[in-house]
Amino acid sequence: MSTCRPVTVDEGAWSSHRANGSAAILAIGTSNPVNCVRQNEYADWYFRVTRSDHLGKWKDKMKRICEKSGIAKRYLHHTEEMIQDHPELLDRTLPSLRTRLGITMDAVPVLAAAAATKAIAEWGRPVSDITHLIVNSNSVAASPGADLRLATLLGLHPSVQRTMLSFHGCSGGCLALRLAKDLAENNIGARVLVVCVEVLVLCFRAPDETRLEDLVAMTIFGDGAGAAIVGAGPVIRGVERPIFHMVSTSQATLPGTENVVELNLSESGADTEMSSVLPKLVQENIKQCLVNTLTPVGLASDDLNGLFWAAHPGGRAILDSYETALGLEPGKLAASRRVLSEFGNMFGATVFFVLDEMRRRRHRSCDEEEREKCEWGVMVGLGPGISVEVMVLHAAGTGVED
Numbered sequence: 173m174s175t176c177r178p179v180t181v182d183e184g185a186w187s188s189h190r191a192n193g194s195a196a197i198l199a200i201g202t203s204n205p206v207n208c209v210r211q212n213e214y215a216d217w218y219f220r221v222t223r224s225d226h227l228g229k230w231k232d233k234m235k236r237i238c239e240k241s242g243i244a245k246r247y248l249h250h251t252e253e254m255i256q257d258h259p260e261l262l263d264r265t266l267p268s269l270r271t272r273l274g275i276t277m278d279a280v281p282v283l284a285a286a287a288a289t290k291a292i293a294e295w296g297r298p299v300s301d302i303t304h305l306i307v308n309s310n311s312v313a314a315s316p317g318a319d320l321r322l323a324t325l326l327g328l329h330p331s332v333q334r335t336m337l338s339f340h341g342c343s344g345g346c347l348a349l350r351l352a353k354d355l356a357e358n359n360i361g362a363r364v365l366v367v368c369v370e371v372l373v374l375c376f377r378a379p380d381e382t383r384l385e386d387l388v389a390m391t392i393f394g395d396g397a398g399a400a401i402v403g404a405g406p407v408i409r410g411v412e413r414p415i416f417h418m419v420s421t422s423q424a425t426l427p428g429t430e431n432v433v434e435l436n437l438s439e440s441g442a443d444t445e446m447s448s449v450l451p452k453l454v455q456e457n458i459k460q461c462l463v464n465t466l467t468p469v470g471l472a473s474d475d476l477n478g479l480f481w482a483a484h485p486g487g488r489a490i491l492d493s494y495e496t497a498l499g500l501e502p503g504k505l506a507a508s509r510r511v512l513s514e515f516g517n518m519f520g521a522t523v524f525f526v527l528d529e530m531r532r533r534r535h536r537s538c539d540e541e542e543r544e545k546c547e548w549g550v551m552v553g554l555g556p557g558i559s560v561e562v563m564v565l566h567a568a569g570t571g572v573e574d
């Protein structure tokens with residue numbers, strides 16, 4: 173007869189499975205669709221393809237928004253041909269959700285796989301060593317979802333533990349990385365592939381005189397995917413090179429702001445609601461959220477310029493609000509502003525581009541003293557809620573070959 177008995181909770185079935193120390197980002201990859209649109213040509217393109225040139229007043233307004241957006245170019249999966257083939261994308265009174273989700277169901281895993289492949293190549297270990305997969309997207313709604321299709325495209329092992337996150341808006345990137353940190357730290361040997369991907373044809377519409385906020389959404393959002401490999405110690409020396417240690421995290425919700433940013437699905441696609449009070453709200457509240465996260469790790473200070481800043485660039489005015497509220501010197505948000513300029517706001521994917529830009533800037537910096545001065549930093553992103561996601565980072569290396 174078997175003498176086998178179940179372990180008890182106290183025998184440490186859990187504690188013995190924990191990793192040593194903080195998780196780290198071990199590799200980063202990004203990708204975009206090939207179709208690039210220049211911001212100074214966008215209003216003319218948008219009003220032409222939506223057959224709305226008669227709305228000259230709104231076109232002029234979009235041109236003003238484009239000029240102030242801090243964006244030079246974006247990448248979009250949808251093209252003029254695609255819009256011509258699907259006139260239901262333009263007419264809010266026609267059902268178009270099925271069309272939109274059909275387009276994204278095919279496009280999202282492919283774009284995600286392109287970013288993930290770059291991250292896996294940089295990581296340097298076989299794809300079969302990935303133990304967990306987190307996929308975050310506002311662009312898909314199906315089951316089995318984009319996580320399974322991505323796992324198949326990449327050839328991940330069938331035992332990979334998948335998590336699909338949806339509709340966390342722009343905070344989705346920070347949120348997915350927060351979950352990856354917890355998974356990596358609580359499962360020794362875990363290597364988590366995190367991917368955030370957006371193909372925002374779900375939100376594309378013709379201008380509507382009753383929904384002027386749509387003009388802002390059409391003007392600032394872009395498509396892209398960001399991926400990272402996250403793992404906690406021990407790392408494999410000579411193969412894995414930590415880029416940022418993920419030291420601590422927080423999520424705060426600003427009370428009474430549920431209606432300030434929304435993302436709602438309907439038969440005619442997704443509607444984004446972005447109140448023009450958002451930049452002011454950020455300016456009034458962000459410092460306290462950051463102090464609450466920085467105090468326990470001993471980094472709260474009257475002068476926050478000693479930290480590096482990886483802020484999700486929700487919009488130019490959001491970055492201005494961070495700068496004013498936190499008293500940041502010009503240049504502290506240079507990585508975020510550069511990503512906004514080159515790619516627009518790609519929802520959760522954007523923060524991976526910012527981290528990538530940040531480590532490249534650190535690598536290029538010849539000033540060793542300056543690099544050491546800003547060893548510690550903060551990643552911050554906002555989402556519907558208003559949710560404020562913060563992660564304290566410690567720069568470990570650049571992950572970039574000399």
Ligand SMILES: CC(C)(COP(=O)(O)OP(=O)(O)OC[C@H]1O[C@@H](n2cnc3c(N)ncnc32)[C@H](O)[C@@H]1OP(=O)(O)O)[C@@H](O)C(=O)NCCC(=O)NCCSC(=O)CC(=O)O
Binds near residue numbers: 241342448485555
């Ligand atoms: C849109 C802007 C680039 C415009 O720049 P400025 O504010 O400096 O310029 P401005 O005040 O002259 O505004 C230009 C024109 O845009 C209009 N305008 C500005 N914000 C608007 C809004 N939210 N809805 C509708 N219209 C808006 C103004 O009324 C004005 O119209 P007129 O010229 O006719 O007077 C900026 O305000 C910005 O970056 N806003 C933040 C965008 C945002 O909310 N991002 C968060 C995305 S959501 C996110 O990141 C979280 C998430 O999704 O989860």
